[in-house]
Amino acid sequence: MATNNYFQAFKGAIARIYHANGNVVGAGFLVSDRHLLTCAHVVTAALAILPQNAQDMPVGSVELDFPLIAPGQKLKSKVVFWLPVNPSQTQEDIAGLELESTPPVTIEPVRLLAAEDYWEHNCRIFGFPQGHDLGIWATGILRDKRANDWLQIDALAAQNRAVEKGFSGAPIWDESLQGVVGMAVAAEKRREDVTAAFMIPTSILRSAWSDLGQWMDRYSLSLRNFSDNLPSFRQVKLKALNGRYSVLCAQYEATYNQLNYTLSQADIVSIREQIKELEKEIINVEQEINNLSK
Incomplete structure (x- = not known):
C-alpha cells in the first residue's frame, strides 16, 4: 500500500452489511485481501439469528458491499471467526468474515495501529444509522479503557454527529495516528449533553483473532513518532x-x-x-x- 493513501484505503475498505431483505444492519471493514472484521451482533442481525448472543458460529451467507468505492456491487461472505456477545468476557462480540469472491481491485485493507495512550485523540467513523443507508460520518474524542478494556468515545451531541446504533462494526480512524485503532461496538445515551460510544481496540482484536496479527504485520506499518x-x-x-x-x-x-x-x-x-x-x-x-x- 502506498504510504500516502492511508485515509483513502480506510474509506474504501468500509463495508455495508445487509439483511436478506435488503435492510442495512451495520458495518465492517477489510483487514486482508478477502477478510473483514465486524461485530458478532451485526452478523446475527444480518442472518436474523436469535438470540443475539448465539454461541454457535453461523453458517449462512452474509451480503455486503463497499459503499464509498463500489456501491451496490454486493458480495457474499461466510463467517470464519466467531466470538459471540458475552459481557462477562473481554474478548466478545467479534466476527471475522471471508469473502466468497474477490473484492473490487481498488480496495485495500485498512492500516491497523495500536498505541498505549489514546486520550483526547480526535477520531472519525462512517456508519449506517436508521434513515442513512448511504452512510454518514461522525466524529468523536477517544478517552480511555473501561474495566472490559473497551475504549470510550465521547462526542458533544450539540456540535457533532454522534456515534449511535448503526455504526457497529465500523473502523475507528484516529486522526493523530492516521490509522485504524479499533472497531465500534456499542453506543449509549444516558446523559443529555454527551453521547458515549465504545470501541474494541486493535490490541484486543489482534489478541482474539490470531490471523489478524499476521495481516497487521503484512499490511500495516509500526507506529513511530517521526x-x-x-x-x-x-x-x-x-x-x-x-x-x-x-x-x-x-x-x-x-x-x-x-x-x-x-x-x-x-x-x-x-x-x-x-x-x-x-x-x-x-x-x-x-x-x-x-x-x-x-
Missing part, C-alpha cells in the same frame, strides 16, 4: 500540515453528509465533484506529511 527526530523547522511545517489535514478531513465529512438529504440531481453532481476535489487535496497533504517523515 516528528521528535525532525529539525525544528520541519516540525513546524509538519504541525501545519497535520492541521490542514484535519481541516480537509472535516470538510470531506461535512460535504459527504450532505448526500443524505433530499437534493436535486444537479446538487448531487456538484457535491460529488466537491468530494473528488477534497480527496485530491487530502492525498496531496498526506504525501507532503510522509515526505517530511522519511
Whole structure:
C-alpha cells in the first residue's frame, strides 16, 4: 500500500452489511485481501439469528458491499471467526468474515495501529444509522479503557454527529495516528449533553483473532513518532500540515453528509465533484506529511 493513501484505503475498505431483505444492519471493514472484521451482533442481525448472543458460529451467507468505492456491487461472505456477545468476557462480540469472491481491485485493507495512550485523540467513523443507508460520518474524542478494556468515545451531541446504533462494526480512524485503532461496538445515551460510544481496540482484536496479527504485520506499518527526530523547522511545517489535514478531513465529512438529504440531481453532481476535489487535496497533504517523515 502506498504510504500516502492511508485515509483513502480506510474509506474504501468500509463495508455495508445487509439483511436478506435488503435492510442495512451495520458495518465492517477489510483487514486482508478477502477478510473483514465486524461485530458478532451485526452478523446475527444480518442472518436474523436469535438470540443475539448465539454461541454457535453461523453458517449462512452474509451480503455486503463497499459503499464509498463500489456501491451496490454486493458480495457474499461466510463467517470464519466467531466470538459471540458475552459481557462477562473481554474478548466478545467479534466476527471475522471471508469473502466468497474477490473484492473490487481498488480496495485495500485498512492500516491497523495500536498505541498505549489514546486520550483526547480526535477520531472519525462512517456508519449506517436508521434513515442513512448511504452512510454518514461522525466524529468523536477517544478517552480511555473501561474495566472490559473497551475504549470510550465521547462526542458533544450539540456540535457533532454522534456515534449511535448503526455504526457497529465500523473502523475507528484516529486522526493523530492516521490509522485504524479499533472497531465500534456499542453506543449509549444516558446523559443529555454527551453521547458515549465504545470501541474494541486493535490490541484486543489482534489478541482474539490470531490471523489478524499476521495481516497487521503484512499490511500495516509500526507506529513511530517521526516528528521528535525532525529539525525544528520541519516540525513546524509538519504541525501545519497535520492541521490542514484535519481541516480537509472535516470538510470531506461535512460535504459527504450532505448526500443524505433530499437534493436535486444537479446538487448531487456538484457535491460529488466537491468530494473528488477534497480527496485530491487530502492525498496531496498526506504525501507532503510522509515526505517530511522519511
